[in-house]
Amino acid sequence: TDFSGYVHFRMTPVDIDTGRADTITILIDQLGIAIVTDLSAPSGELAGDVLVTYALQDDEQDTISLKIEYSVDGGATWDTAATSGNTTDLDTSLYNSSFTWHTATDLPGVDTTAAILKVTPHDGNNDGWPGIADSIQIDNNEPPTVTILLTEESEVSGNVAIPFQIADNESDIISIGIKYSTDSMDTWLLATTIDTTLVFDYTSYVGTITWISHIDLPLVDLDSVWIRLAVSDADPGGRDTVSIHLDNESGGPHVVSISPLDQDK
Missing domain, CATH: 2.60.40.10 (Immunoglobulins)
Structure with a gap:
């Protein structure tokens, strides 16, 4: 790097054959150059x-x-x-x-x-x-947050509409995960939803997810079922949780297994 002197610089053109080179002499003075x-x-x-x-x-x-x-x-x-x-x-x-x-x-x-x-x-x-x-x-991404707008301890059944509001300063594309718990939030299970893709742009930051509760929890009447929404963009974001009273004892369709009739009897 600390060099001062003359340097010969040659350039040679090439296609199929090598052409005629030309050479110049230049003075390089790198003394006193900050590095x-x-x-x-x-x-x-x-x-x-x-x-x-x-x-x-x-x-x-x-x-x-x-x-x-x-x-x-x-x-x-x-x-x-x-x-x-x-x-x-x-x-x-x-x-x-x-x-x-x-x-x-x-x-x-x-x-x-x-x-x-x-x-x-x-x-x-x-x-x-x-x-x-x-x-x-x-x-420097600021993770998003979510708020569940469902009233605490609401009594619901069947298809449960869960209103929410997302906040994200960068207006990113946001994914939402939804889980439920029946044991005071010790364990969480994936919830079955009507919506197959839970991805939202900034125009849909206020919306509703529908939980098909009678598929996940058929024929039950539970005073406390916890619902949790978790949001993410490039990074994991915030979560919000709400407790509801779920009564599926009589609500919602249920599949009943019926054995075929033995016509020989």
């Missing part, structure tokens, strides 16, 4: 404020400032990163230091495994050699 020799972000899934460490080199020991950018499209475009810490007027005592990247400011609601951070040093005259930290996992 980022190391740039490191923590491994694993990160969110919010991320501490980034760096190491600089400058043979002239200039005072250096850092231009810090990020990309989430493979480096096709770069945006200025929101940072705090040691990023400007860095003398040699700060050539090995750190700054904080405020990812929630730059990437609110974003969940990506391919964020790239680029740090370019500047010595007051020229930009130096940048450092790159890639494949940074950022998860």
